Amino acid sequence: MDHLNVDIRVRYPAFELDVAHDFAGEGITALFGPSGCGKSTLLRSIAGFERAATGRVALGGEVWMEGRRGLAPHRRGVGYVFQDTRLFPHLTVRGNLDYAQKRAGRAAVRYSFDDVVSGLDLAPLFDRRAGQLSGGERQRVAIGRALLARPRLLLMDEPLAALDTRRKAGIMPYIARLPQAFGLPVIYVTHAIEEVTQLCDRIVALAAGRIVATGGVAETLERLDLGEIQGRFEAGVVLEGRIAATDAEMHLTRVDLGGRTLEVPQILGADGGVVRLRVRARDVSLARTRPEGLSIRNMLEARVLALEPEAGSAFAEVLLDIGGQHLRARITRAAVQEMGLAQGQPVVALIKSVAFDRQALPRPLRRGREFDQAR
């Protein structure tokens, strides 16, 4: 699959974006950062909507922009899912889908109209208008419409930002399957860490118009210098594991992290399914020895990899090794001193099972069968 090569500058009086990156030609890449960091501007530049953009954009061998001259947006073959969906109000859902289907032209052979409709469960909505859809339905139609134009690359600009948690959870599985099901790479703009951990394969992190980190989701999120983007409060790591066992009576699932086991509120999924869990640094406590008589269910043997006291604050962050995967703990500097923590020291990391709040728990990363057929 073709890489998207980007080297873009956008200058506004109060803001400057300067980004060079080679986006992978497969999977979902998160464009991640705080509001106003330029992620949407970058996405719009790739699509050709940003008039002030200069530089170079190329997909594979095809140059979309060189200097100030750019290929018109409608000739780029890039799909765009907007946060506000932008469904055409004068057309029904069916009309919106047909609009894209009719203009796909020769590109239409990759997958059929019905593949998209069944994959996103759109048939029941056909006769409705945008105004008669719920937020989640609207976003599903928008995704379907974008797919039907048979883009070579799908850009998604905070598609879930306007939805509540339950609707988000309902639509995420659809998004997660897009790259495999329809064979196209996705660039996904978000400032929500849960969306990154549950949907994305890679991160490009932006701050103030510059790329500050890139790489796989787990390793990028555990890097200490990302605290500023995520906010100290939300900082944490992503652990990957397999569902080892489910206790239906207690509503608990045991996740095997490769030697160490984590107990979390029940995840719906078959044993052996791969899951990602996010553990916030502030939910991790440390003990020097294994304590007894505690309500805390998860006690993981760990080793201190690095200590990072935050100057001018009460806190310190501790990076831990838990058998290959990493964990971060946010504790007070006073605790570091009293416990005499040092690099290389063995400790026990304590995580309350309740810290994995119910709605933030990911569904298992399985591939839908209907999508595999669509390929």
Next chain:
Amino acid sequence: MDFPDLGPLWLTIRLAAVTTLFLLVVGTPIAWWLAHTRSRVKPVVEAITALPLVLPPTVLGFYLLVFLSPDALLGGLWLDATGSTLTFSFSGLILASMLYSLPFMVQPLQGAFEVVGRAPLEAAASLRASPFDAFLTVATPMALRGYLTATVLTFAHTIGEFGVVLMVGGNIPGRTKVVSIQIYEQVETINYDAAHMLAAILLVFSFAVLLAVYSFNRRFPVHVG
């Protein structure tokens, strides 16, 4: 009682219809440009298109008379090309009416295009629609109310024009004598019965057109949002 000559009424409707049609063609690109441009000359163009709103019709009519006369460049070219003059002719009236009613076409359209905005056009472009395609299949249907308003206002305004027509067209039966001038004439000659009848016809006709438009608007609302 003599039934008044209905020729001028028919001429008026023809003039208004042709003017509206031509203005749809001319006004749409102007309104589109005004709605989307970031050019510095935008206020200048906006002011020029709005001039007929504030100028006394006699001023507009006077300048038109000057520029359309066979001695002037435009009038002369027209005479060479067609063999007839622009002043005191139906063609001249159309041109004058188009200028006179220009803001009534451009302003509602510009407003409608601004409400539609860029967002749906970007969405259309991301679905491989060319800008012209997007204009026809997205912006136009979304701006349908604006088109309706602009068409009705232009038509009605042209029917009601008086001063400009008098200056440019004069009062030639069958060519430039429109109904508003006919009414004026009947009043001047103290023929109130004929004036009453013509005025009533105009009143009922205008009301019927507006009623039809608003009913249509109610039955086929344009969904937005």
